Amino acid sequence: TQLLEQSPQFLSIQEGENLTVYCNSSSVFSSLQWYRQEPGEGPVLLVTVVTGGEVKKLKRLTFQFGDARKDSSLHITAAQPGDTGLYLCAGLNTGKLIFGQGTTLQVKP
C-alpha cells in the first residue's frame, strides 16, 4: 500500500511568518500534486511536480519534489490569513490519486 505522510498535521501561525509542510512516502510516484481545500469545498489543484529535484514557484508558494520522487515540500513565505485551509499532497500512480492526511493551516491576523 502506498502511503503519503504529511507533517505537521496542524499549524497555527501569525500573519507574516514563513512555514513549510512536508509530504513523505516510501514509494516512488510518477508525479506529485498539491491541493488546497477550504471548508465545504472540494480540493483545488495548486501545482503538479513531475521531475525529481523540480522546484516550482506560485507567488509566495514554493514547491519542491525530492530527487528520488518520494517526497515533496511546500513552503509559504509571509503567510496571510487568506492562506488558511487544508493543504493536501497527492501522489499519482497507475491513474489513481492517493492523498496524504492533510495539513490544516491557520494564519491569524
Added chain:
Amino acid sequence: GAGVSQTPSNKVTEKGKYVELRCDPISGHTALYWYRQSLGQGPEFLIYFQGTGAADDSGLPNDRFFAVRPEGSVSTLKIQRTERGDSAVYLCASSSQGSGMNTEAFFGQGTRLTVV
C-alpha cells in the same frame, strides 16, 4: 455544467437504509474518481473509472459499497445497509486523462452523508 456537480449536497439517513449519491463530471472527462473524507483528513480513495469500467475499485471498504458509470458520464455511488461509520463527505472528481502525469482532478463540493 462548468464543474463537477454532486447531488444531494446533504443526506441524512437512518442506519440500515440504502442511499445513492450522484456525480455529474465535467463534460468530456473520461476519468472519474470517488473519495471519502472525514473532517480535517485527506480524501480516502474509493474507486476510479476510466470510461464506463471501474479501473480500480480497491478502495471500496466492503461489499455494501458499489459504484456504476453505465454511459461513461454520470456516476452513482450506492451504499447498502448504511452504518453510522459510513458518515463522511463523499467527494467526486473527474479528469480528462486517467493516467497522464499532469492529470488535474476537478472536484465537486461533495455530499455530506450522515447516518443516524
